[in-house]
Amino acid sequence: xxxxxxxxxxxxxxxxxxxxxxxxxxxxxxxxxxxxxxxxxxxxxxxxxxxxxxxxxxxxxxxxxxxxxxxxxxxxxxxxxxxxxxxxxxxxxxxxxxxxxxxxxxxxxxxxxxxxxxxxxxxxxxxxxxxxxxxxxxxxxxxxxxxxxxxxxxxxxxxxxxxxxxxxxxxxxxxxxxxxxxxxxxxxxxxxxxxxxxxxxxxxxxxxxxxxxxxxxxxxxxxxxxxxxxxxxxxxxxxxxxxxxxxxxxxxxxxxxxxxxxxxxxxxxxxxxxxxxxxxxxxxxxxxxxxxxxxxxxxxxxxxxxxxxxxxxxxxxxxxxxxxxxxxxxxxxxxxxxxxxxxxxxxxxxxxxxxxxxxxxxxxxxxxxxxxxxxxxxxxxxxxxxxxxxxxxxxxxxxxxxxxxxxxxxxxxxxxxxxxxxxxxxxxxxxxxxxxxxxxxxxxxxxxxxxxxxxxxxxxxxxxxxxxxxxxxxxxxxxxxxxxxxxxxxxxxxxxxxxxxxxxx
Amino acid sequence: xxxxxxxxxxxxxxxxxxxxxxxxxxxxxxxxxxxxxxxxxxxxxxxxxxxxxxxxxxxxxxxxxxxxxxxxxxxxxxxxxxxxxxxxxxxxxxxxxxxxxxxxxxxxxxxxxxxxxxxxxxxxxxxxxxxxxxxxxxxxxxxxxxxxxxxxxxxxxxxxxxxxxxxxxxxxxxxxxxxxxxxxxxxxxxxxxxxxxxxxxxxxxxxxxxxxxxxxxxxxxxxxxxxxxxxxxxxxxxxxxxxxxxxxxxxxxxxxxxxxxxxxxxxxxxxxxxxxxxxxxxxxxxxxxxxxxxxxxxxxxxxxxxxxxxxxxxxxxxxxxxxxxxxxxxxxxx
Numbered sequence: 001x002x003x004x005x006x007x008x009x010x011x012x013x014x015x016x017x018x019x020x021x022x023x024x025x026x027x028x029x030x031x032x033x034x035x036x037x038x039x040x041x042x043x044x045x046x047x048x049x050x051x052x053x054x055x056x057x058x059x060x061x062x063x064x065x066x067x068x069x070x071x072x073x074x075x076x077x078x079x080x081x082x083x084x085x086x087x088x089x090x091x092x093x094x095x096x097x098x099x100x101x102x103x104x105x106x107x108x109x110x111x112x113x114x115x116x117x118x119x120x121x122x123x124x125x126x127x128x129x130x131x132x133x134x135x136x137x138x139x140x141x142x143x144x145x146x147x148x149x150x151x152x153x154x155x156x157x158x159x160x161x162x163x164x165x166x167x168x169x170x171x172x173x174x175x176x177x178x179x180x181x182x183x184x185x186x187x188x189x190x191x192x193x194x195x196x197x198x199x200x201x202x203x204x205x206x207x208x209x210x211x212x213x214x215x216x217x218x219x220x221x222x223x224x225x226x227x228x229x230x231x232x233x234x235x236x237x238x239x240x241x242x243x244x245x246x247x248x249x250x251x252x253x254x255x256x257x258x259x260x261x262x263x264x265x266x267x268x269x270x271x272x273x274x275x276x277x278x279x280x281x282x283x284x285x286x287x288x289x290x291x292x293x294x295x296x297x298x299x300x301x302x303x304x305x306x307x308x309x310x311x312x313x314x315x316x317x318x319x320x321x322x323x324x325x326x327x328x329x330x331x332x333x334x335x336x337x338x339x340x341x342x343x344x345x346x347x348x349x350x351x352x353x354x355x356x357x358x359x360x361x362x363x364x365x366x367x368x369x370x371x372x373x374x375x376x377x378x379x380x381x382x383x384x385x386x387x388x389x390x391x392x393x394x395x396x397x398x399x400x401x402x403x404x405x406x407x408x409x410x411x412x413x414x415x416x417x418x419x420x421x422x423x424x425x426x427x428x429x430x431x432x433x434x435x436x437x438x439x440x441x442x443x444x445x446x447x448x449x450x451x452x453x454x455x456x457x458x459x460x461x462x463x464x465x466x467x468x469x470x471x472x473x474x475x476x477x478x479x480x481x482x483x484x485x486x487x488x489x490x491x492x493x494x495x496x497x498x499x500x501x502x503x504x505x
Numbered sequence: 506x507x508x509x510x511x512x513x514x515x516x517x518x519x520x521x522x523x524x525x526x527x528x529x530x531x532x533x534x535x536x537x538x539x540x541x542x543x544x545x546x547x548x549x550x551x552x553x554x555x556x557x558x559x560x561x562x563x564x565x566x567x568x569x570x571x572x573x574x575x576x577x578x579x580x581x582x583x584x585x586x587x588x589x590x591x592x593x594x595x596x597x598x599x600x601x602x603x604x605x606x607x608x609x610x611x612x613x614x615x616x617x618x619x620x621x622x623x624x625x626x627x628x629x630x631x632x633x634x635x636x637x638x639x640x641x642x643x644x645x646x647x648x649x650x651x652x653x654x655x656x657x658x659x660x661x662x663x664x665x666x667x668x669x670x671x672x673x674x675x676x677x678x679x680x681x682x683x684x685x686x687x688x689x690x691x692x693x694x695x696x697x698x699x700x701x702x703x704x705x706x707x708x709x710x711x712x713x714x715x716x717x718x719x720x721x722x723x724x725x726x727x728x729x730x731x732x733x734x735x736x737x738x739x740x741x742x743x744x745x746x747x748x749x750x751x752x753x754x755x756x757x758x759x760x761x762x763x764x765x766x767x768x769x770x771x772x773x774x775x776x777x778x779x780x781x782x783x784x785x786x787x788x789x790x791x792x793x794x795x796x797x798x799x800x801x802x803x804x805x806x807x808x809x810x811x812x813x814x815x816x817x818x819x820x821x822x823x824x825x826x827x828x829x830x831x832x833x834x835x836x837x838x839x
Contacts, residue, residue: 307711331713345711348704350772359701362694363713370694413712 007032007067007195008053008084008164014061015048022048025062026221028214030164035186035196037210037227039239041432044216046199050166053197054086055079083163087153087170095142095149100124102141103156131155131185147178151185158189165189166197169430171205175292176458183209201430203232215239239433259283261319262421262452265304268313274299276313277478279471281421281452286443288467289456290492296476297456298340301423304454305337306330331364333421336414340425340456342403346410349399353391354380356398356409361416383412388438404435411442421452428462440466460489472496518765518781521814525788526550532796545668549795551676557787558675559584559734559751563758564765564779565679565686566616566727571762573723574703574771575623575630580758582641583615583731584751588739589648592656601660609732615641616728620721634724638755645747655744665740675737679780682733686726687776696774699723703771757786764814785814 006029015023023045030036040046051057053064055073063070066082073079076086093102100121101108108115109123117138124137131151141149150170157165167186171179186209190196198210206213207227215222215238222238259282269276274296281287291297302308306324314321317333324330327337339345348356357380358371365371371379380394387408391401398409407427414422424443428436443455443466457463463470464487472480472495480495529549530536539548563580570577587608594604615637622633656662667674690696701709702716710716734754739745764782767774789810793803 305711327711328713328715337711339708339711344705345707348701348708348712350704351700355697355701359697359709359714360712362697365694367693367695367698370692370697 006030006065009065009068010049010053010059010062011065012062013049013052013059013064015045015052015057016060022219023052023059024219026216026219027224028053028221029224030195030197031212032163032195033190033193034211035190035198035209037206037213038197038199038216039206039213039235040216041239041434044239044432045219046216047168048219049216050086050168050197050199053079054084054166080161083161084166085157085161085164086166086168087150087157088168093141093149093153093156095140097141098138099128099135099141099144099152100137102152103127103137103159105156107160127155127159128152131188145178147174147181150174150182154182154185154189158194162194164195164197166199168199169201170198171200171202179205201432201436203235206235207232236433259285259450262317264316264319266314266316268303268310268315270299270303270308270310270312273308273476274303275477279478279481281454283420283452284447284450285468286447286453286455286466288463288470289454289473290460290463290470291473291496295473295496296478297473298425299476300473300478301337301339301425301454301456304330305335305423307337328363331360331417334417334419335421335423336360336417336419337423338407338410338414338425338427340429342406342410347398347406350397352395353384353389353398353401353409354394357383357412357416360413364417379416380412383416387412387415387442402432402435404431404438407431407439408435411439415446419451421454422446424453424455426456426458428457428459460492463492464489516766516778517814517817518778518785521764521817522781522785522788525785525792525810529788529792529796532792536792536795541671544671545673546671549791551673553784553787553791554676555673556791557784558673558679559738560754560757560761560786561679561780561783562682562730562734562737563727563754564761564783565683565776566730567755567758568762568765568767568774568776568779569686569690569699569723570630570727571759571767571769572699572703572771572774573720574706574769575720575724576634576759576769577619577724577727578631578634578755579615579619579637579641580727580731580734581751581753581755582638582645583612583728584735584738584754585645585745585747586615586641586648587612587732587735588750589645589654589745589747591661591736592654592739592745593648595656595658595661596654601658604661605664605736608736609729612728612730612732612735613725614728615731616725617721619728620724623724624717624720642747645745645750649745649747651747653744653746657743661736662740662743665737665742675741678733678737682730683776683780690776695719700772700774703774757783760811761786764811 008030010026010028012025012027013023014025026045026049028049038046038049048057052059054076055078056076064073065071071082073082094105103124104120109119110116111119121137128135128137133148133151135144135148141152154165154167170182174182186196186198198206200206210227212224213227213230213235214224215235217239261280262283263281265277265279267276267278277300279287289297289300299308303310304324306326306329309325315324316322322329322333343349348359354376358376361379362371377394384391384394389405389408389412391405398406401409411427427439440462443453446453447466447468455463455467467487470482470487470492471478472482472492474496482491482495526536533549536549539546539551567577567580590611591604591608594607595601619634619637622628622636623630664674669677690699698709698714698719701712701714702719706716735751738750761782762779763769764785765775765779767779789807793806798806
């Protein structure tokens with residue numbers, strides 16, 4: 001390896017927090033004109049490495065080299081002057097300002113000391129045209145989709161730095177088409193010779209776009225490899241150091257004698273939300289819900305849970321007609337719901353892991369049958385262990401846990417109520433591979449224990465692996481129900497895309 | 506467990522209270538002198554307890570409201586309304602218990618109204634309670650017909666100026682209320698639910714907490730506390746002054762809660778520490794008064810002290826002195 005080969009290089013980088021070694025003499029090299037995926041479980045050291053490469057952290061050992069020359073990056077702004085720019089998962093631009101202002105904030109073209117809006121918007125139009133983005137630069141950024149905002153963020157980063165672009169989980173909140181759009185932009189930048197670091201949890205996307213991959217595990221460099229020589233299993237094995245259970249999609253055998261019926265929804269729906277649907281759910285059954293973002297998947301979950309009450313149709317629980325007007329009705333019948341947006345609707349960030357786990361059970365017990373601290377610790381400890389929640393203490397605020405552990409906390413919260421029916425909305429989104437496997441294992445275990453579940457997921461392989469049946473949503477309508485051994489991702493994609501309902505068995 | 510209790514006593518609020526009292530003592534050597542006279546205690550410290558009681562009582566309800574990420578600006582006005590109700594009723598010849606129960610009910614209704622606006626109509630708390638903050642004084646003036654209603658009913662006056670075991674009645678009421686409400690929220694799950702709503706109302710509702718009902722009750726509690734404070738103040742001056750009773754006390758109550766370590770962003774809270782906050786404020790007021798500063802300096806000195814206390818609680822300084830941080834974290838969680 002010649003010195004000049006890399007635009008950006010880390011050699012033997014060491015970072016220690018307290019007595020925890022976050023990065024243990026890691027080497028990393030980035031060539032111009034490549035998309036380099038950085039992979040690892042949460043806590044593997046990806047973000048620490050990125051923060052060192054962008055100057056947010058200072059390394060405790062080793063060095064950073066730009067074009068072969070050692071540099072010391074004081075802060076992200078300083079890193080920008082070396083051509084290194086970053087786009088984070090949550091777009092950190094100003095949604096209430098115009099697109100043009102966001103592109104040029106801090107570098108606005110001036111005239112007589114005032115911002116020259118006309119020139120700024122003209123420049124913005126030219127700049128965005130490079131990204132095939134034809135939007136009005138004077139429009140508010142917040143009115144555009146997240147994908148467009150991401151592209152604006154990328155345009156800003158490239159404009160300001162222009163040599164190295166770091167994309168930190170840019171696709172986490174995008175749907176399939178938007179991801180493709182973003183990838184076109186990335187490919188265009190790559191063709192222009194930019195060096196791009198791409199961080200994601202989605203292996204599909206790594207294979208779709210990356211040239212090389214670097215895998216970190218527990219702060220150590222595992223390997224850097226050319227991607228075309230690797231299979232998915234190879235990559236997962238590098239990340240985990242072992243094979244994971246669900247990598248091969250195995251159909252769940254439909255039991256010969258279906259268990260007793262738990263729930264029956266008849267023409268159940270809500271105006272302007274979901275068209276009426278019929279669905280019968282048996283005990284010990286996992287219903288997978290597939291469909292594109294915005295197809296009404298989450299809306300179905302919220303109606304079933306009473307978070308948005310239905311305004312038509314009827315529902316029977318254990319054969320008895322009932323109504324689910326609010327979440328407490330559903331919970332009384334033994335329902336549980338893990339929402340899609342963990343941060344906004346799931347966790348109680350400032351409260352402890354213990355309180356987060358017992359809250360639903362306590363809600364069920366009511367105001368005056370309070371669990372005391374010892375009971376809370378016992379329950380939280382039991383589920384924490386069963387779900388393998390990695391928290392330094394059950395009394396630490398839940399917001400300090402990683403995404404995967406937070407998801408396990410919310411799952412534990414409902415398992416503590418001993419539910420009969422669990423609704424999981426994207427339970428594995430944005431969490432690391434280890435937690436992912438743990439949650440899939442839990443779903444399988446609960447099904448075997450006879451719990452009924454409704455699981456919404458964008459990961460088709462995963463839905464196929466654990467579902468007894470799959471319903472497909474399209475345009476706020478339940479358009480197909482797939483069952484039996486012929487469930488596979490191909491058929492689901494067909495059902496999502498198809499406009500005739502009979503096409504699938 | 507014993508050690509833990511001792512550590513909890515060494516929190517910044519109690520240290521600040523001790524510091525303020527010590528400064529008062531340095532400026533006014535007789536500050537700690539307590540005498541026994543006519544079957545009751547007299548002295549500057551007793552005066553702090555007595556004068557601090559109304560704000561302490563407001564702070565009890567305000568803590569719960571702020572813990573839900575709300576605020577109740579109307580408590581000062583509710584004090585005026587309830588004082589007016591109690592005064593006009595005894596003047597009209599009703600017995601004291603009836604007048605007091607009527608005043609408490611009016612406070613409760615005012616609180617329910619705030620709760621309705623916040624929880625059911627989803628109006629931002631600061632705006633919702635602003636309505637009654639402004640309208641309340643008008644209502645109080647309508648009740649008193651624009652004059653200061655004075656009365657001489659001894660049993661009502663006793664609530665404001667009487668004594669129990671030598672301690673001023675107002676302070677005793679505040680203490681009993683503090684213990685009762687603290688036990689209510691800590692021995693039941695209500696405290697946990699209040700925190701959950703304050704931290705993330707959407708998540709709390711999805712977890713099966715009746716957030717709407719709880720919010721209404723929290724504002725009702727605040728209105729009820731304001732009614733008690735209003736009756737005490739009216740009884741103390743033997744009259745209901747619609748314009749000045751409880752004026753600006755909502756701000757003192759909010760300050761007491763904040764000094765008590767409860768964040769305006771909701772979540773963890775401590776009612777006893779809010780009461781300590783109220784005592785800190787009153788100790789400063791009394792100290793400035795007895796030490797003979799020119800009154801023009803009062804507000805400035807008070808502001809300076811408050812800045813100091815809040816600085817001690819800021820995360821930045823808390824990190825530097827790890828000690829404080831740990832304590833504020835534990836303060837609310839029991």
